[in-house]
Amino acid sequence: MRLIFHYVRRHWVMALTAAGFLLIETIxxxxxxxxxxxxxxxxxxHADVGVVLRWGALMLAVALIGAGAAAMRNIYASRASQLIGRDIRSDTYRKVMALGFDTVDRLQPGAIITRITNDVVQIQNFAQGLMRIMLKAPITCVGAIALIIIxxxxxxxxxxxxxxxxxxxIWANMHLSFPRFLRVQRALDRLGIVSREFLRSIRVVKAFVMEHAERARFGAAxxxxxxxxxxxxxxxxxxGPLIxxxxxxxxxxxxWLSRSQHAAQIGALMASMNYMTQVLFALNRVSMIVNSATRASASAARIKEIFDCPNEFASATSSHESDSKDRNDVMLPTSSSAVTLHNVTFTYEQSAVPALRDITFTMARGAxxxxxxxxxxxxSTLVSLxxxxxxxxxxxxxxNGRNAREWDVDELRAQIALVSQQPVLFTGTIRSNLQWGDPQADAERIRRAAHLACADEFIETLPGxxxxxxxxxxxxxxxxxxxxINLARxxxxxxHILILDDCTSALDAVTEHEVLANLRSLTAASPNATSTSTAAAAPAQPNHLSVIIISQRITTVRTADRxxxxxxxxxxxxxxxxxxxRTCELCQAISASQLGGDRHE
Structure with a gap:
């Protein structure tokens, strides 16, 4: 609940205004x-018509004032709750963007989406109810009881x-509800994950006629x-009925206890019955408050879990400072090596077997x-590191001769472009997708990149x-x-370092050869560009591109320096x-399976 009230305090003026109108309405x-x-x-x-009219007019005036206060309370409460929901959702999204891949893998993207959407809605509904109804219930309950006793x-x-x-x-209701509502949100996570996986792989599902299996999986969720x-x-x-x-x-x-009540006090008895009805209404509202607060608490705990996760990496500069820098205006060390790995071992969080074990090599700049x-x-794990x-x-x-942990993450990644195996494009235009590489890129730079990636030949034939x-x-x-297009971007x-993670697998042999030749023209080839030690490699021109090519096909990598x-x-x-x-049996086997024999240049 601390998380919820933290955001309520951000809009305390609006919340207090809503509470003030709520107090007038309750009175x-x-x-x-x-x-x-x-x-x-x-x-x-006493059959006094004048008294009836005077008190009746006052009663009508109070009702009108209460109705006006209720309308204003609804306006301010709705506005404040929407702003609270907006702030929580925005902060959660920003936090997710700062999380590391291992944390995202652990939380699961589908579950994160549920937290940003449904869990925030639960908190937003609670905040709105807090200012519209929830404060009214205890005030009404206490006030009605006090007036009965008076x-x-x-x-x-x-x-x-x-x-x-x-x-x-009410206490028993709250005690039993919390773990159950927490299970509801987790079940909703599972439903979202199943739905997302189906929509992402709908072509494969239809191609293999596996709709029945997906229906069964969704049905179970x-x-x-x-x-x-x-x-x-x-x-x-x-x-609820017990209350x-x-x-x-x-x-x-x-x-029953008032059966001997004097007729002259029948009005007070009627008022007491009305107040007991208000107490009943208030207690029902309190029960609703408990349920809403329980659901909101469960949702807040799940969102807080995201906030409590450590950021991806410690950054030497703030995001604002990093954004203000030119992505190409990064001072490089004078080291001749672009990439060096020494005794690197890596294991994914949810795996007991290392994905990489004792990896050591050095790659020269421009190689x-x-x-x-x-x-x-x-x-792929290797290039992810x-x-x-x-x-x-x-x-x-x-x-570039500097421990990756010592780099500011934004500065490091400004020097590296990773083209993944699965191409990712965004709704928009070809130009807007290419400008993800650099929003400030001019038309000439975009065309040159498209030419190097052999993308200009089909882009110019598209409408527009x-x-x-x-x-x-x-x-x-x-x-x-x-x-x-991904490569051009x-x-x-x-x-300074271009990583191609099997990103030419869909290209024909001629186009792939042309793309690799274009990239080769950007590098400074060196016969001893890579070695198995961490010693300094042969010097290369500092402004040349270093290219790492991952591929399943030996024809794609056979012309690489190493x-x-x-x-x-x-x-x-x-x-x-x-x-x-001559020396690697696995390479010989790969070549034989793909080229049909022990062919090599």
Whole structure:
């Protein structure tokens, strides 16, 4: 609850204004039975029409004031709750953007979406109810009880017993509801994850005619969510009527004890019954408050879990300072090595087996490094460490002669462009997607990058050219077109290190050869660009591009200055293509399976 009230305090003026109008409304409601008793005891009993009219006019005026206060209370409460929801959602989203990949993997993207949407809605509803109804219920309850005791003091023991019973029932309701509502939100997480996975892989599902399996999986998640909701609402369905019963029994007891009441005090008795009805209403509202607060507390705990997660990496500069820098205006060390890994071992959080074990190599600046190996051998994990998407558990990753942990993350990534295996495009235009590489890039720079990626040849044939629309996820483009746009976007960035993670798999052999030749022209080839030690490599021109190419195809990496052969998380061989064909059995096997024999240059 501390998290919720932290955000309520941000808009305390609006919240207090809503509470002030709520107080006026509540006072008006509490005055109505007393005014009615005055009409009965002083006007009706004595047949005094003037008294009835005077008290009746006052009663009407109080009702009008209360109605106006209720309208203003609704306006301010709704506005404040929307602002609170906006702030929580924005802060949560910013925090998610600062989380590391390992934390996102642990929390799961589908569950994070549920927290940003549904959990925030639960808190927003609680905040709105707090200012609209929840404050009114205890004030009404206390005020009504006080007025009953003032008008008929003999009923004090009866009222006390009713309150004790109701308080015990409300406490039991809250105690039993919290874990059940927490399970509801977790079940909703599961439902969101299943839905997201289906929508993301809908083409595969339809291609394999597996709709029945997905329906069964979704049905199981939906049943789990429904069962959790039933379990949670069953508690309220049990305790709500019990609270009603206890208050109604109290009303019966008060009428029984007042059976000898003098007729002249019949108005006070009527007022007391009205006040007991208000107490019943207030206790029902308190029960609703407990349920809403319980759900909001469970949701707040889940959002707080995100806030309590450590940020991705400690940054030497603030995000604002980093954003104000030119992404290409980063001073590079004078080291001749672009990338150095020394005794690096890395294990994913949810895995017991290391993905990388004792990796050591050095890559010179301006060189081209190829990485090849079987599926699951650790190739993509290796380059994720270079881009510092993860930190290794042991060993050192050096970028441009400096420990990656010592770099400001934004500065480090400003020098590196990673083109992933799965192309990612955003709804907009070709130009807007390419400008993700650098929003300040001019048309000439964009065209040059597209030319190097062999993307200009098809972009110019599209309706609108570089201003052609791109559907969600690039649905209106082929796989090869999307890969070339992703590569062009990376080149717009003008990186110092370019990492290609099997990003040419959808290209034909001729186009791939042309793309690699274009990239080769940006590098400074060196015959000894990569070695298995951390010693300084041969010097290279500082402004040349260093390229790391990951591929399943040996034809893609065979012209690289050095090739690393990965196998089960460790380096099985390193050298030129010809050297590996003489010394590395795994490389020989890959070449034989793909080229049909022991072919090498």
């Amino acid at each position: 008006g409601d509490l005055l109505q039975p007393t005014l009615m008793s005055m009409i009965v005891d002083q006007g009706v009993v 008008q008929i003091p003999e009923q004090t023991p009866t009222v006390a017993v009713i309150l004790i019973i109701a308080a015990l029932l 939906a049943r789990g969510f429904a069962d959790a909701n039933v379990s949670a609402t069953r508690v309220n369905a049990t305790f 009603n019963l206890s208050v109604n029994m109290g009303i019966v007891a008060m009428l 081209t490094l190829g990485i090849i190996g079987p599926t699951g051998s650790g190739k 270079i881009a510092r998407l993860y930190d290794p558990q042991s060993g050192t990753v050096m970028i 050219g570089y201003d052609a629309r791109v559907g969600q996820g690039g649905v209106n483009l082929s796989g090869g077109q999307k890969q070339r 990376a080149l717009v960035r003008n990186p 090739i690393i052969v990965m196998d089960n998380g460790h380096i099985a061989g390193i050298g030129t293509h010809n050297e590996l064909m």
